Amino acid sequence: MFSKLVHPTTKSLKIIIVGNGKVGHTLTEQLSKEGNNITVIEKDASVIADLDAQFDIITIKGNGASYNTLKEAGVEDADLFIAVTGSDELNLLCCTIAKQFSKCAAIARVRTPDYSQEVAYLRDKLGLAMIINPELESAREMARILYLPTALQVNTFAHGQAEMIKFKIPEGNILDDMTIANLGKHVTHNILICGIERAGEVVIPSGAFVLKADDILYFVAKRDEARKFLKNIHIFTKQVKNTMIVGGGLSTYYLANELLHTGIDVHILESSFERCNELSTLLPDAVVINSDVSSQEGLLGAGLKDMEAFVPLTGIDEENILLTLFAKKVSKAKVITKINRINFSDVISDLDLGSVVYPKLITSEAIIAYARALRASRSSEIETLYHIFDSKAEAIEFRITEASPAVGKELKDLQLKKDLLIAFINRKGKIIIPSGSDTIEIGDTVMIVTTHTGFTEIRDILR
């Protein structure tokens, strides 16, 4: 009886999170909701008081790199150790010390470009499970959107072969008033619509569902099929030619770097002269403009009206939102808004902010996917995980490694849970949009879209 309490069920992990800023907070919330035993180490007493009142976790005040604090947190028998303080060096040090006397998997957040070139080296040498760079990840997501500007969001699966694309059906589009069954007959049958959001409600649709203008649609398809489909329904699919980025922080560097590599012109507005100098050294191909970023004239003078895309990255959410709204008003540019901190997703989804990117969610998605994979049995592994529709639904890609009750049977014979969809099966690089007679086999990767949360392995799709 005691032993069960002292060593609780294997399904929940013992996780230590060092630092509770934006990402740490999101992680604490998500991981504790999934039933894990969480200990948070944090320096700030007021943050600790808030955490205690909000979550069912243990908090320890202290420095996560100190041996005594780690011991107090019980690092010896922890399963997962996540260091997400504001400092890269501290994160790496925390993980290194934790690894000295624990077998836990360690994840560190490392943001500065100085280390980002050496991520693989650092990870191997320090024995870490994962090094994450939220700025880089969000820059990549923003870049993906700018390659396909009509999309609100583009997520990739199966190593980039399949894409899940989010877009809004415009007024007067041929999809308006079309049932999903008709879409399959008349337009294309190579895509799969996996979720629709209408007036705040998320539906996983059936064939009889009638699409309307202003619906927000998620669909999955092979990369080229997706583009073909968008062209067929007369939606512009060309990547942007140029982009204006406001603010010259870390994320600007990462985004500009991504965009310049694919031949998109980048204009950067930054108010500090020294930073402008640094940026022009780092990014010789970019146009760096030293100008006050918060003045209309400055933006217009820098040529905002001629831009095809506009991305404010000032580091202040409120300023970013205002800049986006201004850009929407004066230009036709595709806008992306990055929200670091503020937490009013209901209000944000009401504003017309174009694509909204949350770096803290991108980071936590990757870590949560890893944590779930640790919890799962060995029969399947989580390859990728995305939260879609403001975390109301999840898209998970599983790698099937062993036989399980969900494997080897025709899909129509499986007793699947409600509100769940098998979006595609990737068999040796071939993307199959499944029908009832398809099967899941060992070696496949399978993508599931569901409004359930907490799936850790493929058998969770069964009732």
Place this chain on the structure above:
Amino acid sequence: MNASMIIYILGHVLRIEGIFMLMPALMGLIYQEKNGWVFLFMAAGLFLLGFLLSFKKPKNTTIYLKEGCVITALSWIMMSFFGCLPFYITKEIPSLLDAFFETVSGFTTTGASILPDPEALCHATQFWRCFTHWVGGMGVLVFLLAIIPMSGGSNINLMRAESPGPSVGKLVPKMRQTAALLYLIYFFLTILEVFFLVLGKMPVFDSVCTSFATAGTGGFGVYRNSFAGQSDYLQWVVTIFMIFFGVNFNFYFLLLYRYFKKAFKMSEVRAYLFIILGTTLLISANSFQLFNDLPDTFRHAAFQVASIITTTGFASNDFNLWPEPSKVLLVVLMFVGACAGSTGGGIKVSRFMILIKSIKKELQSYVHPKSVSKLSMDGSPIEHEVVRSVNVFFITFMILFTASVFFVSFDNKGMITSFTAVAATINNIGPGLELVGPTQNYAGFSPLAKIVLCFDMLAGRLELFPMLMLFNPKLYHTKPFYTHKIK
């Protein structure tokens, strides 16, 4: 205010009380007593009522500290009311107020009785009377947390309102697991005590009842003369177990997880044991001429010190007849109380440690007015918030105490009686001195005094503020104060 959640949890509390009442009903069955039926019907009624109240789980299950306080205060009052009905219905305590007093005294683990002769009770009622101690010792809401899965971290607000001590820490990350662990330790120690008592040839029923009363640090005796007539061995067993139950339960948790060094370094536990040892020696020296036998003196002194500091309230000897300095020491111990996070009452050793450290710091600041020093305990600094809350607690305690003594003094029973009656109830001990001494009882007080003492017992057990919150008018404004009407 999340009223539907308050009702929902109160419903669960009633259901649990209903289940608890099946135990005395079972005793009634074993001993072939008619009163068993009363408990059975009460149990069924409570379960039904609780079922109705908690039928629908509210959508919004978030509770803040204020709801936690209200739930705690109301559930203790409600439990005491329904818990007193069997005494009243069976006519074993003919007055409803007396029955209520007895039950409040039971649940708050005070052990102040209005019964002149507990041996006259039938087995079922006797069992229920002692069982209220066991339930009240660890707290019924902690029990609730242990068995009912409730999501979200806001449940710590329930535990915070019910658990004794200046700050509440969880043993393990999950609330539910923490609560279950606490009850397991509690249960195990209780069983252990029953075992040792039975080994000393105490009847099984009496051992179980005595263990319940020790575990909750309650002090309802099964015998007319409390523990005076028992063998030396039994008195020692009870002494040791009283001390055990007055220890911060974190100590046992650390032992369980094999952090022996850390456990024995807990400064509160050390101070607690040191106070027990010190006062025992002082009292032994002072009252030696009374017994004229070293082992006897030491045993009685140790028994009494353990009984008072843990706020149990058993008596192995009528300490009302002891010399004055010994009596004063015992009265001081009444206020010190047990460790935080134990089942004992009083102001708590750790609060006194913080207060004394504050005095030291103040004295130092007279020498070096600009000196900065942070209070610390067990090697980690004490947050200002904790120090502040300890100070406020102490002042509130003193004000409530003085006011209560004033109200009780209308009975004209003498200063010492009034003073120790309030001290013994607000600190959840039981017997005081003179007219409320170990051989006396509380039956002679007026209804006003009894109501005041009932309030003191509940306030003392729930660490003052949950009970005082009920009198906070802001609580009953349904709208938050910052929403103004816009014209």
